[in-house]
Amino acid sequence: NVSHGLAWSFYLGYLKLVLPHLQKSVEKLKELNGAVLKGAGPTRLHILLPLNAAVSSRPEVDDPNVRFHAHLPPLEVDRAGVRGRVFKNSLYKVMDAQGKPHFCVLEYATPLLTLHQMSHESSAGFGEAQRRHQVLLFYRTLRDILESSLQCRNLYRLILLDDQRTHEPHYLSTEIVRH
Amino acid sequence: NVSHGLAWSFYLGYLKLVLPHLQKSVEKLKELNGAVLKGAGPTRLHILLPLNAAVSSRPEVDDPNVRFHAHLPPLEVDRAGVRGRVFKNSLYKVMDAQGKPHFCVLEYATPLLTLHQMSHESSAGFGEAQRRHQVLLFYRTLRDILESSLQCRNLYRLILLDDQRTHEPHYLSTEIVRH
Ligand SMILES: Nc1nc(=O)c2ncn([C@@H]3O[C@@H]4COP(=O)(O)O[C@H]5[C@@H](O)[C@H](n6cnc7c(N)ncnc76)O[C@@H]5COP(=O)(O)O[C@@H]3[C@@H]4O)c2[nH]1
Secondary structure, three states: OHHHHHHHHHHHHHHHHHHHHHHHHHHOOHHHOOOOEOOOOOOOEEEEEEOOOOOOOOHHHOOOOEEEEEEOOOEEEEEOOEEEEEEOOEEEEEEOOOOOEEEEEEEEOOHHHHHHHHOOOHHHOOOHHHHHHHHHHHHHHHHHHHHOOOOOOOOEEEEEEOOOOOOOOOHHHHHHHHO | OHHHHHHHHHHHHHHHHHHHHHHHHHHOOHHHOOOOEOOOOOOOEEEEEEOOOOOOOOHHHOOOOEEEEEEOOOEEEEEOOEEEEEEOOEEEEEEOOOOOEEEEEEEEOOHHHHHHHHOOOHHHOOOHHHHHHHHHHHHHHHHHHHHOOOOOOOOEEEEEEOOOOOOOOOHHHHHHHHO
């Protein structure tokens, strides 16, 4: 089951590593100039999950109210023979409907890119019809893993994006701000 | 099927991106001082696949004849909302049985780390008994994907490592040199 493995891989190989370091990374960031991050409590990674797995490299393309602001200081880890493998997150400035800015760390769930590309490779074994089902399975598996994780408690927000609504010009920023 | 998805993810999200750039990256590397890479033909990524999924962060731990030499110049790509995501490979100096050095780009297949960790998480759904089977399935799926890939043709070496032989002090360097 493709999504089951991708969700576990996303957690074990990435989220478990980076989420506990987010708070410290953000505190080192001069570009914030004392600006406060969205939401009370610890710094959370906002993980965007489009139901149609249509992941953009830059969210500005989906909604100009979501703007890249700064890189967080990177984490460097020796991993599986790759020396100093770099894990670097992106801080965004999200404008709400009143024009007020909200700063938050966000990205799309990268494994959805794999699901999208696999659905176009005939030898990969599944097509566009099963893809939506795989995205939902990925979301539910990831949600369950994260809810049971002590290391990642309260350090994330999972944001499911309905492709029936992506034509709305500020759907993305609205969803991020309300989560 | 966990390994099927991990092999596709490894290809679509990583190998397809980095392998075509390896040759150019190596040519920019001053630390080689004109030293020639192992093997005639294009620069290949040597991918280590231990059958027991026991992936080390540093191969020196498994065989002191495998030594980190230099970082290749990184590739930076905007991907899924992560701006300037860094892909950086490691060049190693591998001493053979005659003490002659061979330079090559190598790493363990990182998804095997996921398999290893999943086999210890009860809620992930498989244990150590199925793990060896999953590693073999990962290897065969990856081999088939890479053999049909036009972009990655001849740019890799898959090196299966038999855990029955890892007690031999220079098993790793010997396997790398002979592939
Ligand atoms: N947003 C984001 N930023 C990251 O730095 C990152 N690193 C991993 N991931 C995602 O976490 C999961 C676990 O990663 P793992 O390393 O086991 O597999 C990785 C790994 O085997 C290989 N790979 C990807 N990036 C690198 C890299 N920079 N160096 C070496 N190997 C890499 O290719 C697989 C698939 O990568 P992605 O398809 O980008 O998504 C991964 C994956 O879903 C990331 N996601």
